[in-house]
Amino acid sequence: MKRRGFSLIELLAVVAVLAILLVLVTPAFNSIASSSNITQAANMLSGQIELARQLAEVRNRSIEVRILKKNGDSHFSALQLWWPSLGQPAEKPVVFPQGMLLNESLSPWLSKMGSGTMAAGGSWAGATYRSFTIRPSGELDPRPSAGDRAQVFLTISAREEPTPSNYTTIQVNPDTSRPILYRP
Amino acid sequence: MGKSRAKRCYGFSLVEVLVASAILGVLVILLSSATGSLLNTLRNAHSKIDQYSAARAGFEQILSTLSQATLNTYWDYDNPANPNNYVRKSDLHLLIAPSTMGHAVFFQAPLSRNGNTTSSGLLNAVGFWVDFGSDSQWKPGHVPEQFRFRLMQGIQPADSLQVFTTTDGSWTNAVKTIPDVGFPIASNVLALILWPRLPVVQDPEGNDLSANFAYNSRQGSAIQKAQLPPSVQVTMIVMDEASASRLASGSAAPTAITSAFTNRFQDVTRFESDLEAVRAALTAAKVNHLVLSSSVTLREAKWSQTP
Numbered sequence: 001m002k003r004r005g006f007s008l009i010e011l012l013a014v015v016a017v018l019a020i021l022l023v024l025v026t027p028a029f030n031s032i033a034s035s036s037n038i039t040q041a042a043n044m045l046s047g048q049i050e051l052a053r054q055l056a057e058v059r060n061r062s063i064e065v066r067i068l069k070k071n072g073d074s075h076f077s078a079l080q081l082w083w084p085s086l087g088q089p090a091e092k093p094v095v096f097p098q099g100m101l102l103n104e105s106l107s108p109w110l111s112k113m114g115s116g117t118m119a120a121g122g123s124w125a126g127a128t129y130r131s132f133t134i135r136p137s138g139e140l141d142p143r144p145s146a147g148d149r150a151q152v153f154l155t156i157s158a159r160e161e162p163t164p165s166n167y168t169t170i171q172v173n174p175d176t177s178r179p180i181l182y183r184p
Numbered sequence: 185m186g187k188s189r190a191k192r193c194y195g196f197s198l199v200e201v202l203v204a205s206a207i208l209g210v211l212v213i214l215l216s217s218a219t220g221s222l223l224n225t226l227r228n229a230h231s232k233i234d235q236y237s238a239a240r241a242g243f244e245q246i247l248s249t250l251s252q253a254t255l256n257t258y259w260d261y262d263n264p265a266n267p268n269n270y271v272r273k274s275d276l277h278l279l280i281a282p283s284t285m286g287h288a289v290f291f292q293a294p295l296s297r298n299g300n301t302t303s304s305g306l307l308n309a310v311g312f313w314v315d316f317g318s319d320s321q322w323k324p325g326h327v328p329e330q331f332r333f334r335l336m337q338g339i340q341p342a343d344s345l346q347v348f349t350t351t352d353g354s355w356t357n358a359v360k361t362i363p364d365v366g367f368p369i370a371s372n373v374l375a376l377i378l379w380p381r382l383p384v385v386q387d388p389e390g391n392d393l394s395a396n397f398a399y400n401s402r403q404g405s406a407i408q409k410a411q412l413p414p415s416v417q418v419t420m421i422v423m424d425e426a427s428a429s430r431l432a433s434g435s436a437a438p439t440a441i442t443s444a445f446t447n448r449f450q451d452v453t454r455f456e457s458d459l460e461a462v463r464a465a466l467t468a469a470k471v472n473h474l475v476l477s478s479s480v481t482l483r484e485a486k487w488s489q490t491p
Contacts, residue, residue, distance in 0.1 A: 005195040014201060106326055137296055143341070146364040150322040162326075169324050173367050175297070175339045178241065180368070182327040 034099070034158050035166050041100040041156045042168035046179040048079045048094060049170070052134050053177040060136045061085055066129040067102065067110070067154075068093060068118070075101035075160060076110075076130070084133065093124055096156070105162045106155035106169065112148065138176045149174050232424045235372060236474055239422040242335045242370035246312050246418055247480045252293040253278055254307075254484040255401060257410050272410040276307075279353050280399040280416075285333065286375035286449055287397055288313035289416075290356040298342040306342035311359040311366070314376045316437040322363040331435055332428055335373035335420070338366035352403065372428045374421045374441060374473070375462075377449050380413035382487075390417075391452045412485035419477040421462065427471045440469040 006014075049065060056063040061083060068078040077100065081090040104110055113130040120126070133141040144152055153171035157164035169182040196204075255274040261267035278291040290311040298306045316333045323329065338359035340346070346355040360366050380399040381390040393399065393413050401408055423441075431438035444465035448458040459475065466473045 006198070006201075010198045010201075013198070014205075017205075106324070139297055143297075149363045149367070150324075153324045155324070155326075167326075169327055171322075171324060173369065175337065175367055176245070176369065178238075178369065182324065184328070 031166070037097040037100050038156055038158065038166055038168050041096040042170060042181060044094050044096060045079065045154065045156065046170050046181060048081065048091075049134075049172060049177060049179050051091070052081050053138055055081065055090060056134045056136045057138065062133050062135050062141060063090060064131045064133045066118075066131040067113075068124055068127045068129045070124070071126045071128075076104075077101050078124075078127075080124070080129075082131070099158055100156055101158075101160065103155040103157040103160055103164060103167065105160065106157070106164075106167065107153065108151045109153055109172075112144070112151070134177045138178075140172065140174045140177060144174050228426055231426070232472070235424050236422060239335070239370045239373055239420065239474070240476065242337075242373065243418070243420050243476045243478075245337070245369060246289075246376075246420075247478060249293055249295070249310055249312075250289065250291070250416060250418065251480050251483055252295070253291040253310075253412060253482050254293060255410060255412055257486065274401060274410040275348055276401075277347055277353065277355070278399065278401045278412055279356060280378045280380060280394075280397065281353070282398065282450070283313045283376075284316065285314040285445060286421075287378045288356075288376070289378050290353070290359060292345075292347060295339060296342075297339055307345065308342055309338075309340040309345055309347055309355065309359050311338040311356060312336070312376060313360070314373055318435065319368070322367065331432060331437075332371050333374050333423075333437070333441070334368045335370040335376065336360075336362070336366050337369045340365050353400065370422075372423050372425060374423055374466075375445060375449070377419040377421075377455075377459075379417040379419070379452060379455065380415075381417060381452075382414055389453060390455070395452060396450055397452060411487065412482045414485045414487045415479050415481050417477065417479045419459070419475065421466075421473060421475050423466070423471050423473045427473075431469075431471070440471070441466075444469070 052063045052065050062085065064082040064084045066080045066082050067076045068080060069076045070078070078093050078095040080093040082088075083090050102110070110130050113132050115128065115130050118124045118127045118129060135141050140152070152174055153169050155167050155169045157167040167184065171180040171182065172178070173180065255276045255278060257272055257274045259270045260273045262269055262271045276292045280287055280289050288311065290309065292307050293310050294305050295308040295310065296306050297308045313336050314333060315336055316331070318329055318331055320329050338361075340359050346358050349355065358365065377397070379390060379397055380393050381387055382392050387393070393407060398404070399408055399413060401410055401412065431440055444462050448462055449455070463473070463475065
């Protein structure tokens with residue numbers, strides 16, 4: 001009769017072992033998911049800058065890259081390309097993956113940018129934005145002063161903190177607007 | 185007998201279940217390490233593509249910018265105080281000179297960079313060169329420092345052009361100031377080789393303009409004076425980031441790389457054999473590398489052999 005099956009204690013032991021294993025494994029998966037989100041957001045940002053540079057060159061017209069903060073949000077988390085001379089959008093806005101944001105303490109360039117509020121109409125009406133402009137020649141407008149040329153970068157991370165464990169920093173070459181990516 | 189056997193095999197014992205789960209655990213670990221190495225391979229392949237794409241973009245940039253190089257050639261007295269004859273002169277300057285890795289080129293081109301105004305057609309001084317060193321002068325503060333070979337570009341704005349203030353090549357120093365004027369355009373570029381030459385039919389050896397790759401439109405030989413070379417063969421040697429991080433040894437340039445380039449690319453007639461030797465040395469050091477080479481025609485060159 002003793003060998004009829006598992007006792008309750010045995011089942012509990014197995015379940016406990018499984019639970020411990022799960023607890024150990026989950027953080028690893030979380031960090032993989034979050035790092036893939038950071039990579040995706042960084043590719044979005046550098047892709048939009050590349051696209052802006054190419055559009056400016058092809059259309060021979062300065063283009064504005066707007067970094068958007070949704071109404072009521074505390075962080076910048078979307079981008080839109082804009083034709084300032086036409087007063088109309090060049091592309092649809094792109095939004096960072098869930099939870100990814102621009103880490104303002106590691107993005108000194110933000111404070112040097114122009115700012116404004118999106119006009120009424122459309123889903124981003126009333127959103128505040130910061131923006132920089134790329135000329136058809138590829139250089140940034142206005143040209144960063146000599147001391148600021150190395151400060152032209154933006155950082156994406158999962159949280160707003162001065163020392164995130166995982167981040168991607170995108171620096172922009174002020175002469176050519178080509179992005180340079182840094183990962184830890 | 186049958187009954188007791190049935191009774192004995194009714195369920196698994198705890199030990200059996202534990203053994204089974206241990207085997208499963210080992211299998212999972214083996215599988216995950218296999219997928220992990222697969223992911224690593226994929227990531228390496230991706231980084232290799234990224235790496236070379238930045239270098240290719242930089243290479244294209246050299247070609248397109250160099251093709252716009254210009255000089256303002258005119259004829260004037262050789263010595264205005266006591267003239268003897270007319271000579272070709274130019275206030276602008278094209279300079280190809282040996283650099284730490286290969287050669288560096290400096291010239292003027294109408295790139296229209298002038299601070300905050302948008303007027304077009306303005307002249308800029310431009311330079312391309314390869315350097316080994318730290319990125320601390322331009323990298324963001326929170327990013328760890330890296331020592332790498334890099335392709336650098338300097339574009340001096342029209343409002344601070346210095347080419348007119350000197351009679352030699354010292355104006356190029358200002359073009360090389362990092363990060364005020366110079367900025368990196370690609371990492372892990374080992375060398376830039378610039379070969380000014382005439383069309384191949386006219387000059388099969390390629391040494392009519394310069395025997396040692398150097399070209400100086402101000403102080404060079406009579407054939408170089410105040411005129412642009414009709415074409416420049418641009419060659420760039422690039423390695424991948426995986427090799428670069430493997431060879432990285434603090435602030436010193438990896439000797440496996442520097443020794444491969446010692447005494448190379450100083451004589452145009454040995455260009456092919458030098459390139460072969462460098463490639464062989466890099467392969468021997470297990471450095472994945474790529475050679476980009478193309479010839480660029482300088483549109484503004486009005487070639488004439490009359491000195």
